[in-house]
Amino acid sequence: MSVTVLLDELKRVVEPALRASVEAIADEQMRLIAGYQLGWNDEFGNATDAGGKAIRPALAVLSAQAVTGSPDAGIAPAVAVELVHNFSLLHDDVMDRDIERRHRKTGWVAFGEAQAILAGNAMLVRAVEVLLETGEAGARSLPALLDATQILISGQSRDLLLEGRSSVEVDEVVEMEAGKTAALLACSSSIGALAAGADPATVAALYTYGHELGIAFQLVDDILGVVGDPRRTGKSSSSDVRAGKRSAPIVAALTSGTAAGDRLTELLKDGPPTTEQDVALATELIRDSGGLEWAGAQADARLAKALAAIAVLSLTDPAAAQLAAIADFIVNRDR
Amino acid sequence: MSVTVLLDELKRVVEPALRASVEAIADEQMRLIAGYQLGWNDEFGNATDAGGKAIRPALAVLSAQAVTGSPDAGIAPAVAVELVHNFSLLHDDVMDRDIERRHRKTGWVAFGEAQAILAGNAMLVRAVEVLLETGEAGARSLPALLDATQILISGQSRDLLLEGRSSVEVDEVVEMEAGKTAALLACSSSIGALAAGADPATVAALYTYGHELGIAFQLVDDILGVVGDPRRTGKSSSSDVRAGKRSAPIVAALTSGTAAGDRLTELLKDGPPTTEQDVALATELIRDSGGLEWAGAQADARLAKALAAIAVLSLTDPAAAQLAAIADFIVNRDR
Numbered sequence: 281m282s283v284t285v286l287l288d289e290l291k292r293v294v295e296p297a298l299r300a301s302v303e304a305i306a307d308e309q310m311r312l313i314a315g316y317q318l319g320w321n322d323e324f325g326n327a328t329d330a331g332g333k334a335i336r337p338a339l340a341v342l343s344a345q346a347v348t349g350s351p352d353a354g355i356a357p358a359v360a361v362e363l364v365h366n367f368s369l370l371h372d373d374v375m376d377r378d379i380e381r382r383h384r385k386t387g388w389v390a391f392g393e394a395q396a397i398l399a400g401n402a403m404l405v406r407a408v409e410v411l412l413e414t415g416e417a418g419a420r421s422l423p424a425l426l427d428a429t430q431i432l433i434s435g436q437s438r439d440l441l442l443e444g445r446s447s448v449e450v451d452e453v454v455e456m457e458a459g460k461t462a463a464l465l466a467c468s469s470s471i472g473a474l475a476a477g478a479d480p481a482t483v484a485a486l487y488t489y490g491h492e493l494g495i496a497f498q499l500v501d502d503i504l505g506v507v508g509d510p511r512r513t514g515k516s517s518s519s520d521v522r523a524g525k526r527s528a529p530i531v532a533a534l535t536s537g538t539a540a541g542d543r544l545t546e547l548l549k550d551g552p553p554t555t556e557q558d559v560a561l562a563t564e565l566i567r568d569s570g571g572l573e574w575a576g577a578q579a580d581a582r583l584a585k586a587l588a589a590i591a592v593l594s595l596t597d598p599a600a601a602q603l604a605a606i607a608d609f610i611v612n613r614d615r
Numbered sequence: 616m617s618v619t620v621l622l623d624e625l626k627r628v629v630e631p632a633l634r635a636s637v638e639a640i641a642d643e644q645m646r647l648i649a650g651y652q653l654g655w656n657d658e659f660g661n662a663t664d665a666g667g668k669a670i671r672p673a674l675a676v677l678s679a680q681a682v683t684g685s686p687d688a689g690i691a692p693a694v695a696v697e698l699v700h701n702f703s704l705l706h707d708d709v710m711d712r713d714i715e716r717r718h719r720k721t722g723w724v725a726f727g728e729a730q731a732i733l734a735g736n737a738m739l740v741r742a743v744e745v746l747l748e749t750g751e752a753g754a755r756s757l758p759a760l761l762d763a764t765q766i767l768i769s770g771q772s773r774d775l776l777l778e779g780r781s782s783v784e785v786d787e788v789v790e791m792e793a794g795k796t797a798a799l800l801a802c803s804s805s806i807g808a809l810a811a812g813a814d815p816a817t818v819a820a821l822y823t824y825g826h827e828l829g830i831a832f833q834l835v836d837d838i839l840g841v842v843g844d845p846r847r848t849g850k851s852s853s854s855d856v857r858a859g860k861r862s863a864p865i866v867a868a869l870t871s872g873t874a875a876g877d878r879l880t881e882l883l884k885d886g887p888p889t890t891e892q893d894v895a896l897a898t899e900l901i902r903d904s905g906g907l908e909w910a911g912a913q914a915d916a917r918l919a920k921a922l923a924a925i926a927v928l929s930l931t932d933p934a935a936a937q938l939a940a941i942a943d944f945i946v947n948r949d950r
Binding site for chain 2: 305437
């Protein structure tokens with residue numbers, strides 16, 4: 281089974297519970313925006329089908345299945361991580377002024393900033409409620425979800441603070457990106473097992489798998505932000521270069537100490553490149569200074585660590601093999 | 616003991632736990648903003664003493680004391696409701712573009728919109744964590760906190776949606792204001808008892824006390840927004856009239872069917888009054904149409920209901936008498 285088909289299947293396993301969780305939000309407007317954010321309806325409430333790949337809930341379900349043989353204990357945790365993920369997307373889009381997501385207007389563009397922030401809050405609170413409603417399993421897994429959410433919030437805060445700084449180190453960027461991406465993926469990859477009552481060593485190994493996978497995932501995203509094919513990424517070519525983003529490969533290039541890195545520093549010193557020629561030159565310099573190669577090698581190393589973390593566990597198949605396949609799929613997409 | 620002294624004392628009971636809860640936020644920037652919002656430090660981290668009256672934590676502590684004779688079971692709930700209250704203040708100030716609170720810049724003015732939103736999120740998540748850390752008592756009281764938070768979010772959403780509408784009914788305004796103020800006061804007034812394991816009837820009566828008190832509190836706020844003494848409210852005279860706010864007494868005036876109400880509708884049809892003469896005229900018409908009298912009578916009736924709800928319980932003194940004294944203080948301040 282291809283990973284795309286697998287992800288579709290796992291999405292169908294979680295979807296009824298995810299829909300029920302949103303339907304339980306009492307406020308009509310908050311429900312409307314949550315449904316829009318999740319791709320289920322347009323801004324007037326008409327049904328649509330515009331959801332994403334739902335990787336986080338897939339991992340949550342598989343992490344339960346890998347330790348118990350059944351997805352059941354992972355379903356509420358899957359709903360909770362997807363709600364937290366979408367809470368952060370709704371808020372981050374406001375803060376980052378992003379106007380498009382999955383070929384649609386972002387939440388704040390469709391509903392206004394305030395309503396988008398409020399709907400994010402409602403989804404966050406709902407995530408906590410969903411876990412609590414499962415009793416003991418929920419109480420056991422809720423602290424992990426809250427931890428991940430605090431790290432996610434902190435990662436976004438540091439991302440915005442780094443944007444305002446003139447010089448940034450690669451380690452700071454990787455740590456910030458770990459907060460923004462790896463924390464919730466680590467939580468997603470272990471929370472189902474945690475809810476199912478798995479032993480701490482297994483939960484910790486699954487957490488490591490998700491954490492390393494998350495960093496690899498972000499590094500690949502960063503590479504695609506420099507050299508991704510617009511037809512596959514749905515973004516403009518060199519989108520991060522145009523936006524003046526200080527992603528890990530770009531900072532690696534800037535701080536490489538190479539001639540190309542120094543030329544890049546000079547080129548970007550007054551802000552993002554404004555002509556097509558300069559965009560192409562900056563992209564070329566990021567490549568020449570080894571920034572992309574470094575990020576690719578890092579992503580591969582992180583993927584290897586992720587796979588190694590779960591290889592030593594005695595997990596049940598096919599879930600164990602599927603966790604490995606998803607990791608490979610995420611890191612090797614479009615490269 | 617005067618109510619002001621009592622509130623100060625209760626604040627001191629809760630403060631160490633509240634400070635510890637904020638210190639446990641790992642992110643330095645989030646901690647800084649939380650401390651600013653709570654009045655403990657300026658935007659550079661220097662210690663200040665600019666906190667508010669902390670009515671919600673006082674009620675939470677008293678609700679535990681009233682059923683057990685000790686404040687202890689109410690302390691974590693008190694911290695949690697104060698964190699949720701400040702989460703909502705941080706976010707609402709962004710949405711309402713309010714630039715000053717307690718004679719200081721609001722959080723978003725001091726730290727930027729994005730950081731203020733993120734710090735609000737961190738305080739909300741921390742509130743959940745604080746309750747969970749108390750084990751069974753926390754698990755018992757957390758659903759009540761989450762319920763109140765959802766209603767709070769919904770109230771703010773409806774407030775903003777009502778602003779954009781040309782005609783509004785008094786009932787809609789009172790319901791919206793109940794969401795914005797009464798839900799968290801109701802939660803605060805009962806959550807300590809809930810955590811302490813009080814019987815459902817007692818918890819429900821304390822909830823009713825807080826809910827009615829919350830509506831009365833808001834109605835008094837609305838009256839002061841029309842005719843409050845600037846020296847006591849710290850706001851300009853007729854501040855709600857100037858801001859074009861559709862508070863309960865103003866909507867009651869507009870929909871009164873009186874000649875004064877109709878003149879008011881005509882006066883405000885193109886927006887808030889712009890001259891001092893028109894501000895004075897609008898204020899006069901709100902009074903003449905009975906809007907203020909209606910709100911005052913409503914506030915008195917709600918206060919009576921609040922007091923009646925707890926009068927029938929067998930609560931321990933002095934907490935029971937103090938709950939009554941606080942209600943009277945809140946509703947009869949500055950009138």
